[in-house]
Amino acid sequence: MSPRSFQDEYGIIGESVEIKKIVEVVEQVAPTDITVLITGESGAGKEVIAKAIHGASNRSKKPLVTVNSGAIPEGIIESELFGHERGSFTGASEQRKGYFELADGGTIFLDEIGEMPLSAQVKFLRILENGEFLRVGSSVSRKVNVRVIAATNKDLESEVRHNRFRADLFFRLRSVNITIPPLRKRPEDIPIFFQRFVEEFSEKNNVPFAGISDEAMELLRSYHWPGNVRELRNVVESMLILEKGRYLDAADVRKYLKEYKPAPEDRHLPVHVGRSVEQAERELILRALLDIKGNLLDLRNLIIKQAELNAEQKERSDAVLVDSRKTPNLSLQEMEHRMIAEALQRFNGNRRVAARALNISERTLYRKIKEYGLE
């Protein structure tokens, strides 16, 4: 048995020089406690790298607490991060640990750090410098041992120039900066991603794959991938399922790439498609619905949990994952907006399929798309 490489072990896919260099840096910094700033466009793989750094560190048995700074309402972010004392503000009926305390001994991954309000940045800098912090409403300084990994898709230097990000924090954070280039800048990684994602989805859905033409692969390699690896993954999944594992030529692939795509209905004009495509579509829709349902259940559970927390004045003990898609207290409208955006993204802008998945008429979907400016 050949030994698995570091890269394989931590699930980092890619053969480009850029990825190889990143893997080297990850390997070097992982065992240390150095703060790492990961920058890159959305979907480029920032979270993959953060997980690898934690996984390869000697903190890997302790929690990795992921916090999406952009998803927490500004008014409660300090209490979420640093905790609060009982009675420190209306509704603070019990003391509560913040994410830094929950991550004690482990790693905190602060995603979308560019969204952190300035007031919280001051406190964050202090924790970075000496591990010390105050819970909201407390004058007793506490200490934690937490390794910090931060990520952003913003240009922090420009944020500093516009006084939206503290210069001292920026300098402190960027001591080790890993920049993940967008996928379009490393097209040599595209075939390997394609291959891995095909393997993953064909196994998961039990769809054998008949292959792809050189010309079709060239299309994938030359596409600009605004959503980066995340988008490629979605496209591979859609193609595999909607085309039922058929051999893919350039015309097939073109339909799934936004820029090249003809009008959404075109690919449903009668070619020699038949029941099999209908069948595959139904499966994809069903799985999407389950996904959406899953997200709603997450939301529901979060809301219930929040209510319980307030009611029972219970202290949280487990690490809590904060994700932008799971923010509680969304209005119905916001939820509808998100569901529609999600369905459109999942079906690569195909409104007919999205409408069916959402169980609304295409006309209604068009209206909502306009209403929410989702075009």
Ligand SMILES: Nc1ncnc2c1ncn2[C@@H]1O[C@H](COP(=O)(O)OP(=O)(O)O)[C@@H](O)[C@H]1O
């Ligand atoms: N180098 C990579 N190796 C394996 N999977 C990757 C890589 N880059 C991105 N991905 C996959 O692409 C998707 C988006 O990656 P993610 O780390 O969440 O991006 P970001 O945090 O930059 O938005 C995930 O499904 C992730 O598993």
Ligand SMILES: [Mg+2]
């Ligand atoms: Mg991310």
